[in-house]
Amino acid sequence: MITAACELAIGQGLRIGMPVSKAQAMVPDLRIEAADPAADHQSLERLGLWLLQRIAPIVAVDPPDGVVIDVTGADHLHGGEEALLEMLLGRLTLSGITAHLAIADTWGAAHALARHHRKTKACIALPGSTASVLAPLPLAALRLPPATVAGLLDLGFATIGDLIDTPRAPLTLRFGPDLCRRLDQALGAVGEPIDPLRPEGLIEVRRSFAEPIGAAETIARSITRLVTDLCTALEARGEGARRLDLLCWRVDNRIETVRVGLAVAQRDPKRLTRLLCNKIPSIDPGFGIEIMTLTAALAEPLVPRQATTLLEQAPPDITDLVDMLSNRVGHRAVYRLAPVASDVPERSVTRIGALSPDQGIGWPGHWPRPSRLLPRPEPIDTMALMPDHPPNWISWRGIRYRVVRADGPERIFGEWWKRDAEAKAVRDYFCIEDEAGHRFWIFRAGDGEDATTGSHCWFIHGVFG
């Protein structure tokens, strides 16, 4: 029996569930590997662990071929749901995994969309649209036993939409309670807790409360205790946490999650507590929290270092500030800038991590550079003498400036080794100053003589201070 086939084989007419002998008859030199469910499950777990460390705090294996991730409260760290899916799809493709991804309100809906929504590899169901998104999908998407699906097909049901509007009692009588449970789970009428994957050796501390807690101060106090316990456990292993997950089990069986990342490994209780306590407003305690667990999802060896010497003053430690800001606005939004060896202004700057080692180099300072660079060059109207004179006047955003003084041209050639279109491209940059002292950085696309070097239109690119 065929359990899985590559796209090429499916193109040849092979189907999953087909006997191997038939397949061999259809395709003469077919390559066949014996199915190994145990190894599949193991590698699925490995993938789950990888996702747990990088994507979100609640990840579970959904055998035989899926992984379910609760991205609630974790998507903003990756720049939103679309960006998360795109990033994940890219990284999975790079590691040789053909993945179908879906984000939906419920596990059931995401499961169905990922497997039966064939238009795109990644799709997002907007909140509240679960029923309308599920309606056109086939019945097999509902995680039902094959016998039930076959029975429903015999009765004339083809899609989930047909089932949604049908009275439940006769269906339950005929197919048992499983059918309606699965339907409700997919539609979100019944909760479906995800049992999170917990790898061995994960440092986890846990507190259960006699009475459900809800007040912010109480949560803060419990966090302090959890962090103290966690730091003791980390210290015993000589490790520091890079990523912390706080899971709050509510009385209504939902899990509120908080994930914080750290730029360098830490086990200072005060600092970790402060990071977690900053996130308390994002925890919705509902009717109360029963259990709180704190895990170090990513831990690294942390060796004690000598903090200061008497001879020299240590540079101020700003790692905690960077952590705090990264967890507030996302780690990509906190950065430093570093030079890139490129003459094209917009390519001469790159973003590096806020705590990267010092580069020690700057940009060449032969020519003045503006303090503000427009996001993209804006076209301007000018009157200029070709080929190498600055304009007499420019008109930008409806205002005309008469040019009194100018410097230039500074010729910048296209980077022909990057794109063919830039093989002959030229930009002539001028600094100009008007009567009132406004200084602008403008350029002409093209060298003023040869039309292949550019359009000879003028653009403004920056404003000097």
Added chain:
Amino acid sequence: MTDAVPRPNIAALRARIAHLEGAETHARKVLPFGVDALDGRLPQGGLEMGCLHEVAGGGRGALDGAAAACFAAGIAARQPRPVLWCVTQADLFAPGLEQVGLFPDRVIYVEAGDENAVLASMEEGLRHGGLGAVVADVASLSMTASRRLHLAAKASGTIGIALRRWRREADASDFGQPTAAMTRWRVSVLPSAPLPVPGIGRARWLIELIRARAGESFDLELEGCDGTGHLGLPAPVANRPATQAGRQYGLG
């Protein structure tokens, strides 16, 4: 105007007022501009550290904030510790800031989603204490927000600079609203001094101190920041040849 003879009564009154304002008992540190004409007219002889200051551009500069950014970068460059710069839109050009002395290794940028996030990041930076200066591009700054920032700066001794920048020129009238900032500056561009050859000389700014707590406002025409973040006195004012004036704070 500064007094030639010390007047003990005035000094005592000033101390008393400072005490009433809830100020600290010890004198704050001061970051001098290095231009006597400017430092001499400031109440403490320089820009006070551990305070919030406001800077805005004049005219068109209220929209692009280019000259104001150079002025703020010059201040940040003249103190040795790291700098945090909070923005909503990333249009600062680091090579340009390097040319006024703010080297890229020293600046951490925070690109926050909205104005409130910028103010929150700025406050976080001011509270931390490990930074030398925190600059933030903000449009509106309420009394409450500025008071919070000022208190945060006071506790840590970090310079806070609110770089006011608006989307429309009409919104710039917001700059007249009261805030808790220690000083309020407006930096407008002026035509640079003519050179004997074609080309553009060093930038020249009209620097207006619109408001200063316990000080008088004034305006002064100065040359823009040089490669070490120092302002310069224009040659005719300094009453000496242009070559010398340029060299005094020349590129280190």
